[in-house]
Amino acid sequence: MRMLIGASATVLGGVVAVGVVGTSLAHSAPPPRQLRASVQGVASTPEGSLPHAFLTLQTWPDSMAGPHGKDGGAQPGWVTYGPTTNLSVPAHSLVTVTIQQYDTGEKITNPYFAQVHGTVGNTMTVDGKTVNAVDPAHIGHTFTLHSLVTNQDPLFVSVPLPAVADDAPALANGYPKPHTVTFSFITKGPGNYVFQCEYPCGDGYYAKFGGPMSTQTYMEGTVTVTGTAATAAAAGE
Amino acid sequence: MATMTTQGPVAAPVPGTGGGLMRRLSVVTGVVVGVVLAFVGWLVSNALLPSPQEGNHKTDAVTLITLICWAIGFLVGVGAFVGPFRWLLGRDLSHEDEEFLAGKDEGVWRYFRFTTDHKVVGMQYLVTTMALFAVGGTLAMLIRTNLARPNSEIVGPLAYNELVGLHGIIMIIATIIMVSGPFGNFILPIMIGARDMAFPRLNALSYWLLFAAVPVLLSAFFLGGIPTGWSAYAPLSDQAPPGMDAFLVTIVIFGVSTALAGANITTTAVRMRARGMTWNRTPIFVFGVVTSVALGLIAFPMFMVAMVGLAMDRSLGANFYVASGGGNPWLYSNLFWLMGHPEVYVILLPAIIALLEITPVFTRKPLFSFNGAVLGIGGIVGLSLFVWAHHMYMAGWAPPLNAPFMVTTELISIPTGLLFLVLLGTLWRGPVWMRLPVMAVYALLWNFTIGGITGIYLSDVPVDQAMHGSMFVTAHFHYTLMGAGLTGALGALAYWFPKMTGRMLNERWGGIGFWTAQLGFNVTFLGMFAVGLAGQPRRVSDPAAMFATGNLVSTIGAYVIGIGMLIFLYAVLHSWRHGELAPANPWGAKTLEWQVPTPVPLENFTVLPVVTSDFYGYSENGSREAHPAAEPALTPAGVAGGGGSGALPPETAAPTGEGRD
Ligand code: HEM
Numbered sequence: 001m002r003m004l005i006g007a008s009a010t011v012l013g014g015v016v017a018v019g020v021v022g023t024s025l026a027h028s029a030p031p032p033r034q035l036r037a038s039v040q041g042v043a044s045t046p047e048g049s050l051p052h053a054f055l056t057l058q059t060w061p062d063s064m065a066g067p068h069g070k071d072g073g074a075q076p077g078w079v080t081y082g083p084t085t086n087l088s089v090p091a092h093s094l095v096t097v098t099i100q101q102y103d104t105g106e107k108i109t110n111p112y113f114a115q116v117h118g119t120v121g122n123t124m125t126v127d128g129k130t131v132n133a134v135d136p137a138h139i140g141h142t143f144t145l146h147s148l149v150t151n152q153d154p155l156f157v158s159v160p161l162p163a164v165a166d167d168a169p170a171l172a173n174g175y176p177k178p179h180t181v182t183f184s185f186i187t188k189g190p191g192n193y194v195f196q197c198e199y200p201c202g203d204g205y206y207a208k209f210g211g212p213m214s215t216q217t218y219m220e221g222t223v224t225v226t227g228t229a230a231t232a233a234a235a236g237e
Numbered sequence: 238m239a240t241m242t243t244q245g246p247v248a249a250p251v252p253g254t255g256g257g258l259m260r261r262l263s264v265v266t267g268v269v270v271g272v273v274l275a276f277v278g279w280l281v282s283n284a285l286l287p288s289p290q291e292g293n294h295k296t297d298a299v300t301l302i303t304l305i306c307w308a309i310g311f312l313v314g315v316g317a318f319v320g321p322f323r324w325l326l327g328r329d330l331s332h333e334d335e336e337f338l339a340g341k342d343e344g345v346w347r348y349f350r351f352t353t354d355h356k357v358v359g360m361q362y363l364v365t366t367m368a369l370f371a372v373g374g375t376l377a378m379l380i381r382t383n384l385a386r387p388n389s390e391i392v393g394p395l396a397y398n399e400l401v402g403l404h405g406i407i408m409i410i411a412t413i414i415m416v417s418g419p420f421g422n423f424i425l426p427i428m429i430g431a432r433d434m435a436f437p438r439l440n441a442l443s444y445w446l447l448f449a450a451v452p453v454l455l456s457a458f459f460l461g462g463i464p465t466g467w468s469a470y471a472p473l474s475d476q477a478p479p480g481m482d483a484f485l486v487t488i489v490i491f492g493v494s495t496a497l498a499g500a501n502i503t504t505t506a507v508r509m510r511a512r513g514m515t516w517n518r519t520p521i522f523v524f525g526v527v528t529s530v531a532l533g534l535i536a537f538p539m540f541m542v543a544m545v546g547l548a549m550d551r552s553l554g555a556n557f558y559v560a561s562g563g564g565n566p567w568l569y570s571n572l573f574w575l576m577g578h579p580e581v582y583v584i585l586l587p588a589i590i591a592l593l594e595i596t597p598v599f600t601r602k603p604l605f606s607f608n609g610a611v612l613g614i615g616g617i618v619g620l621s622l623f624v625w626a627h628h629m630y631m632a633g634w635a636p637p638l639n640a641p642f643m644v645t646t647e648l649i650s651i652p653t654g655l656l657f658l659v660l661l662g663t664l665w666r667g668p669v670w671m672r673l674p675v676m677a678v679y680a681l682l683w684n685f686t687i688g689g690i691t692g693i694y695l696s697d698v699p700v701d702q703a704m705h706g707s708m709f710v711t712a713h714f715h716y717t718l719m720g721a722g723l724t725g726a727l728g729a730l731a732y733w734f735p736k737m738t739g740r741m742l743n744e745r746w747g748g749i750g751f752w753t754a755q756l757g758f759n760v761t762f763l764g765m766f767a768v769g770l771a772g773q774p775r776r777v778s779d780p781a782a783m784f785a786t787g788n789l790v791s792t793i794g795a796y797v798i799g800i801g802m803l804i805f806l807y808a809v810l811h812s813w814r815h816g817e818l819a820p821a822n823p824w825g826a827k828t829l830e831w832q833v834p835t836p837v838p839l840e841n842f843t844v845l846p847v848v849t850s851d852f853y854g855y856s857e858n859g860s861r862e863a864h865p866a867a868e869p870a871l872t873p874a875g876v877a878g879g880g881g882s883g884a885l886p887p888e889t890a891a892p893t894g895e896g897r898d
């Protein structure tokens with residue numbers, strides 16, 4: 001009996017130790033600030049007239065320009081989405097996303113991700129031209145939004161972001177002229193989603209899939225579909 | 238006890254005058270001096286080094302200097318340099334000083350001092366290993382908690398990378414020392430009939446170096462962690478935060494520590510075996526420990542060199558591994574794996590061979606082919622130096638070498654299989670005396686079969702093309718490191734616990750904990766094989782949703798391991814304090830460590846033993862000897878009898894108090 005109590009107490013102590021270390025770690029990094037899509041009027045869509053929300057993102061070849069501050073934070077050399085990777089969009093709305101893609105690139109491992117999936121009309125525009133795929137040999141990153149294993153409404157949107165030429169001259173901000181990619185998708189009910197890049201850009205990590213590829217605030221982030229079509233723009237900025 | 242030392246100019250100081258300071262040093266003064274010197278180092282280096290600009294790396298240099306100052310300060314404060322210092326002053330240690338250093342009549346304080354008694358050092362290693370496993374295990378639980386659901390973000394991805402790196406290196410350090418440290422120090426000298434290690438002061442130094450390295454390693458938590466994984470591949474490690482400086486200082490200190498321990502244990506086993514203990518009468522465990530530490534002696538300097546290069550890259554811009562500066566990251570991977578592969582055998586050999594030592598005792602049969610076992614060990618040690626590039630098949634380095642390395646790797650399964658056969662042959666036709674230490678043998682046979690065979694898969698170049706960098710690899714090496722290595726060490730602990738603590742380990746609770754952990758272990762890592770085969774990469778904090786089920790299974794298994802290990806830990810701690818008092822030879826074993834009284838006297842033997850036969854002659858006259866009468870209910874045949882000894886006690890009494898270094 002005494003052994004039973006002692007053994008249980010030891011197990012309990014272990015659980016507490018894991019809990020304490022875990023919570024303190026979880027709180028050591030503040031959550032990234034959130035970017036909320038701004039709703040501007042209504043748009044007519046294949047699914048009727050819906051609120052129209054807008055988001056603008058960038059993909060940077062390093063972390064000096066993203067959400068990590070001027071010195072690039074803990075991993076200045078990592079590729080990153082910006083201005084943040086914590087996004088929020090309204091439910092039952094048309095969301096139009098504009099991404100400025102500043103990075104160079106190469107051949108994508110999985111050509112499926114060189115095609116456009118899940119957007120309105122299954123197309124996007126690249127520097128004004130409407131396309132449904134780009135050359136798989138010149139991809140910088142992808143923006144791929146998908147659901148978690150939950151029973152919320154499924155959502156899958158994936159667009160390729162074409163690579164900037166290796167020899168493109170740098171502009172005043174130190175980066176080359178970006179490609180501008182625009183696409184729209186329709187949200188359903190509220191829920192939590194994630195997005196990441198599916199082009200293996202985690203240089204130096206196994207199969208280039210680790211590091212920035214699997215790290216939120218770099219090439220991975222969350223999308224919260226909120227219940228109401230809120231109008232506030234870029235809260236918390 | 239002796240009154241004369243045979244060495245050195247004997248100044249015969251009165252205790253308390255000569256070396257009065259020495260008598261006040263302990264881990265407390267060590268920490269104080271270490272912290273003070275680290276602070277001074279930090280101040281001075283901050284003030285003197287040029288401020289950061291292109292081409293110099295002030296933060297890294299300051300971190301390196303601070304951590305090294307800590308280590309030096311700690312060693313000075315704990316008294317590591319008292320002997321050499323006194324020798325320089327021409328006042329060598331007196332006999333009383335030596336006895337003080339050996340911890341004579343000091344009670345528990347001797348465990349907190351620079352104590353040279355090998356038994357004290359063994360206990361220090363044991364406690365340190367257990368503490369390291371506790372920390373590494375906590376981190377493992379957090380890793381698995383984070384992976385329980387896809388995109389759970391429990392600890393956040395940056396913290397995840399740091400967790401994986403720290404878990405990896407803490408576990409690697411713990412497993413490297415887990416057998417050679419506690420049992421290699423406490424048991425081995427007695428087992429060969431020696432009074433102490435060949436170099437007792439080096440022995441203490443090797444432990445306190447390890448002790449000094451632990452806070453350095455843990456400081457990485459606060460310096461940005463080790464987000465590269467424990468392999469610290471360049472050029473990632475060139476770019477990593479200052480946590481990497483803590484990592485490399487740890488490795489350098491640990492490298493020195495293992496080198497000292499390796500040289501010491503090897504010398505002891507080669508030079509100090511009892512009279513009559515020829516090599517084929519030397520217990521097999523001695524072979525396991527000696528080959529392990531000797532292999533480490535060759536392997537770890539590679540890692541140290543790699544880390545010194547990294548330190549120069551980071552603090553001075555030396556560009557050893559930075560391609561843009563003319564360096565080569567492949568240099569790093571080669572040095573790393575030149576250490577890395579032999580290292581897995583440094584871990585495995587003593588653990589498996591401890592079980593080879595245990596099995597004859599519980600089957601009352603000689604080891605099945607002693608020579609086969611020695612041959613197997615030799616084959617592993619030899620081949621293990623020529624397989625390292627199987628970790629680099631996919632790195633693009635020297636593709637024509639892939640096939641040769643595949644061959645050497647697959648060859649090594651032959652001597653490994655031989656050890657397996659010896660174990661099976663010894664168990665064959667039991668009857669096995671079912672006590673806790675043998676449980677580890679059964680668990681190992683199962684786990685190591687899985688670990689070994691998946692290793693053969695991975696050694697195959699085309700298979701590795703698909704598996705490389707996946708959770709399949711992680712599952713494979715956990716089956717070997719934990720399923721075989723750690724399991725063997727737990728068996729060794731259960732076996733030698735009565736000799737080391739003077740009490741019996743509670744087998745009921747120990748057994749419950751042990752088997753709970755084994756069950757959880759198989760659930761965890763079979764789950765990990767599954768997700769690995771399905772394509773889940775390792776070192777990735779947010780696995781895709783398609784791997785969710787396998788990951789959840791793994792996480793549940795991991796919690797079962799955690800619960801089992803904690804129960805086992807409790808059984809150990811409780812038995813240590815309150816357990817039943819152990820007789821000198823509870824297992825009726827024949828090796829020498831069981832022939833001395835428990836607790837073992839300071840000098841182990843009043844007269845040195847002479848060995849006239851090997852230690853496995855349990856059935857020499859045709860009939861099996863019975864298990865010790867102390868446990869009649871558990872003996873298979875119900876025959877009473879005493880465990881004989883292969884060693885004939887005193888024949889020629891060697892002079893006592895002979896030169897102890
Ligand atoms: C409670 C038991 C344990 C669990 C649940 C566990 C779990 C894990 C997990 C999930 C990883 C990360 C895999 C990855 O993403 O690459 C890992 C890595 C690792 N573990 Fe364990 N582990 C346990 C015990 C051990 C033990 C006893 C060792 C002994 C050597 C060990 C050595 C390692 C090493 C070397 C790594 C690689 C770290 C790296 O990639 O840098 N683990 N472990």
Ligand SMILES: [Cu+2]
Nearest residue numbers: 141197199201
């Ligand atoms: Cu990318």
Ligand SMILES: [Cu+2]
Nearest residue numbers: 577578625628
């Ligand atoms: Cu290997």
